[in-house]
Amino acid sequence: MHNDIHNYLTKYRDQHLNELTEWLSIPSVSSLSEHKEDTLRGAEWIADSLKKIGMENIKLHPTKGHPVVYADWIHAENKPTVLIYGHYDVQPVDPLHLWETAPFEPTIRDNKIFARGATDDKGQFFMHLKAIEALMNIHGELPVNVKFLIEGEEEIGSVNLPAFVEENQELLASDVILISDTGMQEKGRPAICYGLRGLAGVQIDVKGAKGDLHSGLYGGGVQNALHALVQLLESFRDDNGVIQVKRFYDKVEALSDEEKAAYNALNFSEDGLKEELTVEELVGEEGYTYIERTWVRPTLEINGMWGGFQGEGIKTVLPNEAHAKITCRLVPNQDPDEIVELLTKHVNAHTPPGVTVTVTPFDKGAPYVTPYSHPAIQAAGRSYEKVYGVPTQFIRGGGSIPIVATFDQILQKPIVLMGFGLPGENFHAPNEHFHLENFDQGLRVIANYLSELPQTFSK
Amino acid sequence: MHNDIHNYLTKYRDQHLNELTEWLSIPSVSSLSEHKEDTLRGAEWIADSLKKIGMENIKLHPTKGHPVVYADWIHAENKPTVLIYGHYDVQPVDPLHLWETAPFEPTIRDNKIFARGATDDKGQFFMHLKAIEALMNIHGELPVNVKFLIEGEEEIGSVNLPAFVEENQELLASDVILISDTGMQEKGRPAICYGLRGLAGVQIDVKGAKGDLHSGLYGGGVQNALHALVQLLESFRDDNGVIQVKRFYDKVEALSDEEKAAYNALNFSEDGLKEELTVEELVGEEGYTYIERTWVRPTLEINGMWGGFQGEGIKTVLPNEAHAKITCRLVPNQDPDEIVELLTKHVNAHTPPGVTVTVTPFDKGAPYVTPYSHPAIQAAGRSYEKVYGVPTQFIRGGGSIPIVATFDQILQKPIVLMGFGLPGENFHAPNEHFHLENFDQGLRVIANYLSELPQTFSK
Incomplete structure (x- = not known):
């Protein structure tokens, strides 16, 4: 099967990138009222794409703000159900004059796609659509049951999603929640994030x-x-x-010696980061390393x-x-x-x-940490390793996905943060981009993970 | 003569206000390149007005920035010469949304004229034009020789005027320099400012x-x-x-006991100012009164x-x-x-x-203080008193007119700062306005002063 997926993704790569370009062209900036219609277009584009790959029960659930898109395919009897979350909204683009190419005119340079939302989160979420499309087209069915939940308010604190999740627990019932909205520590080193601020x-x-x-x-x-x-x-x-x-x-909480040791073992290069950001010094709370300051402080x-x-x-x-x-x-x-x-x-x-x-x-989000020993999380680590050929790192993230804490509290299922972003990809900043090598490999990781999940849960 | 002036100014008041409205409508914002043409229009409007009141040798002297306007009338043999300075440029208008009426659509409300430049300095300078028009029309000549010097860069630090003054000392030769670009301390209390920061x-x-x-x-x-x-x-x-x-x-320099006593004798009401500005407290350098903080610190x-x-x-x-x-x-x-x-x-x-x-x-300006015992300054005090009916205050000002220090250094003649502005008239701020009672009385003060000057200098 590995080969079938690989061939399919290779064959349709150009088409997939064209579709991604189309999606990244929609200025779905949720925080600005002048982009209200564009944000709705983002939701409609996703609904349409879900339909094309064979999803069912597609619906734009209205909220007080931007709609929540739901879809599912639940014909894999006695197989686990995966809830895939993403967001179709993006950050504002100012200062506009610092963009090398227009934020909503996606451009591929040096095997990276430049656009607002390229990694956060349109590009990353899009991979789930295409991995599932591949599985569906090759096998005529999916190895697991799949439910999609895509919101349009992540960049403004997921204001209306908690109420939606609370009221739709049955609809959203699943065995594992899968999210690609985080990043790896470095190029070629896959990482799973088990904690967020x-x-x-x-x-x-x-x-x-x-x-x-x-x-x-x-x-x-x-x-x-x-x-x-x-x-x-x-x-x-x-x-x-x-x-x-x-x-x-x-x-x-004070940092445990075990955590300190684990972070030190990552061999994070402060000099490399200084060079990348063109700063003389990294500055922050005294007495903590850069990793500690950005992950656990x-x-x-x-x-x-x-x-x-x-x-x-x-x-x-x-x-x-x-x-x-x-x-x-x-x-x-x-x-x-x-x-x-x-x-x-x-x-x-x-x-x-x-x-x-x-x-x-402003809108708020709770911090989140999950034990990374859970089988569904460990399986994700193995899928990464198969595709990237190196061991997966288990890390924490400095950013916030407020809804992760909400999922944890309401749905109480393991959450797999399968991130494909890279440092320096300018999330929330001018010239946001996404490395296409992670787009290509990520599609294979996701397809492998969904295929392996039934085994993990039957163990 | 007093009556003739009064009658003339009363008769032509509406026409004068119409002309002032026309002038205040020109958005001659010197600091913004998008208003370069408008600023030039300001200079041309003034040149045209000088011609209408019988001035001669009118010229727009080009500079590296906005032009300097010069004009004169020098037919009063053996009489003193007055150099009248003003500026035709104004401050930017932002934040625009705080203006009750558009800054360049002058509006009269409650006997005040609202517009950018109403007091600083278009409105005040305009009074000199009309006082001289009155004298000229009544007598067919002027009691003194008059030279006009109006620049378009006061609000950006008078960048090019010092060089112009330096190079044109003969053209600008005079016995006294008269400027209306400052204010009184309170309504109905005329004041002459003898020091500027x-x-x-x-x-x-x-x-x-x-x-x-x-x-x-x-x-x-x-x-x-x-x-x-x-x-x-x-x-x-x-x-x-x-x-x-x-x-x-x-x-x-430390404040002298004499000055401290003089400022205290002004009976300035801090409570009145707090009420006017709607603030709970006046805040500034510890150990000094409000007057000291704004005049001499x-x-x-x-x-x-x-x-x-x-x-x-x-x-x-x-x-x-x-x-x-x-x-x-x-x-x-x-x-x-x-x-x-x-x-x-x-x-x-x-x-x-x-x-x-x-x-x-940024561009700079030196501070300035002149002895207020000079006869030309004392004569100005008497002219104020005649019109306003109360003694004139001799004060210092917190603001800067950089060119005043330049005049002092290069031309070395007494400078009379005959201000008609009032606190709360929002110079440099939204809703700038000018009290028309000071417009009316100021015209009479200026006419009286020019008429009395020959006597002062012959003493």
């Missing part, structure tokens, strides 16, 4: 005088909203990168900040408004709601005189 | 990794350009508002700041670029060039790890 954040809006003031007439006499914001933002962390929000670290980052005059030249204004967006990455036991509460308290306790500050929470 | 500033551009990064994958591990900027900006001042730039205060203010995601909702990005514009108001003896050097050294000494920072100086 959570997310909590707020927008901070500072308001000073009733309007902008002349910095000559009032400067030195009246609070400047930008200075107040700077003072407030600076209070969040000390010079060693330690977050100063009271009780922020209370529930964070919580963070607080300013994602955006603005106020006053941003145009060309000089404008001697004393601005009366200033704004910032901050988000925290959370580790196990930290509760996003509690963190938002602590952040709000911190802002209130540190608001400089002469301004008022409003705090607005 | 200088200006020096820089743009700070922070650059981190080669591109924006995903805050989940890299967050906690790599320097965030916004955090680096916040840290840098926060290092400029301590929590008491004291500027931390080394040697910044070295040349600042130097400042450092962030005028603009930006980086990362500013759109709707959330984008979990770790930004690699951050920007800020800061300007300092300077007091006598502080040298703008030296201050820029100190600011640059401070930035270099406080650059956080993992980023590079570029410092770009």
Whole structure:
């Protein structure tokens, strides 16, 4: 069978890439209201593609936001059921001028496909469609039962999916949940991520005088909203990168010696990363390695900040408004709601005189860790190894897929995070791209995994 | 003569306001290249108006930037010559959404005219045109010789005017320099400003990794350009508002007891200002009153700041670029060039790890103070008093008119800052406006002053 899959995928590679290009061309930016229709087009494109590969019961379930796409094929009697999750929405594209080619005009250069969503998550999710298409066309049936769940709000915190999952537990019943929305540590080294950080954040809006003031007439006499914001933002962390929000670290577990040793054994190259990012130094919380800081330590980052005059030249204004967006990455036991509460308290306790500050929470996601000894996860490791020819790494990820924690809590089934992204592929940034070698090998990994799963569950 | 002037100005008031409206409609924003043509139109409008009131030798002198407009009338033999300075350029208008009516569609509400430039400086300068028109039409000649010098780069630091003044000292030769580009302390209380703060500033551009990064994958591990900027900006001042730039205060003179007493005698109402600005507190350098902080103490203010995601909702990005514009108001003896050097050294000494920072100086202006006992200045005080009916205050101003220091250094003649603006008229801010009662009274003050000047100089 291995050969049949290989031949099929080789034969249809160009067609598959054409289809991927078509999908990546849809600007389904879920966070921007001007892309509402485009985001719906993303959902419709997926529904249509699911139909073409023989899926059934296809439906766009409306939500308060963007619809959830469901489909299934459940004719593999007495075989396990796999729930495959993905998202059809993508991040905004600004700053647009830094893209070498337009974000929604996919371009292949150097065996990489460049487009917003290339890895996160359209490209990765698309592989599941095509692996299943291959199995279906070769065998006329699938080795397992398959259910698809694709949402359009992952990039805005999966606002409406938890309620959908809660209300549709029967529809979504499965033995294992399979997600490709993470990455490997390095080229040619497959990795399965068994832990993800959570997310909590707020927008901070500072308001000073009733309007902008002349910095000559009032400067030195009246609070400047930008200075107040700077003072407030600076209070969040000390010079060693330690977050100063009271009780922020209370529930964070110390790193075990075993984990420390395992991470050190990965031989992660900080120098390689510095070179890749073109920075002189990697900077973060004192006393932790880069891997520890990005996998198992919580963070607080300013994602955006603005106020006053941003145009060309000089404008001697004393601005009366200033704004910032901050988000925290959370580790196990930290509760996003509690963190938002602590952040709000911190802002209130540190608001400089002469301004008022409003705090607005963003959508949240809980952190997640699963035991990687589970047979369904170990089987995924073997499928990777067969295709890539090297042992699979078991790692944790710094990012957040809020829905993973929700699946864990509501559906209580093992979750396999089968990621094919690579560091440096610019998720959420300009020039996002996906290495096509991982597209090719990933298709084979997925097909192998679905084929092997019945054995794993019958053991 | 007083009555003739009064009657003339009353008769032609509507026509004058129509002309002012026409002028305020020209978006002569000198700092924005998209308004280059509009700024030229501002110069042409003024040249045309000077011609209509009988001025001669009218010329638009080209510079590397916007042209300087010159005109004169020098037929008052053995009478003093007054050089009247003004500027036809205005500040940018953003944030546009905060304007109640469009900035370049002048609107009169509640006896105030609302438009960008209404006080700073189109409205104020326009009064000189109309006062001279009145004198000319009533008497067929002027009581003094008059020279006009109107530039189009005041809002961008008068970049090209010093060279023009230097090269045209003979053309500009005069006995007194008259400028209306400042304000009174309160409604109904005329004031003459005898000191102005200088200006020096820089743009700070922070650059981190080669591109924006995903805050989940890299967050906690790599320097965030916004955090680096916040840290840098926060290092400029301590929590008491004291500027931390080394040697910044070295040349600042302590306030004399006499000055302290004079400022206290003004009975400035901090409560009134708080109410006007709708702020709970007035904030600034510890140990100084509001008047002291805004008149005789130097400042450092962030005028603009930006980086990362500013759109709707959330984008979990770790930004690699951050920007800020800061300007300092300077007091006598502080040298703008030296201050820029100190600011640059401070930035270099406080650059956080993992980023590079570029410092770009803005155009500068020296501070200025003149003895207010000069007869030409005292005469101005009397003219105010005659029209307003109350004694004139002699004050200092927090703002900068860089060219004032230049006039002082090159032309070495007394400078009369005859301001008619009011606090709260939103210079440089949305909803800039000018109280028409000061327009009406100011016209009479100027006409009276020009008429009285010959006596002053013959004394």
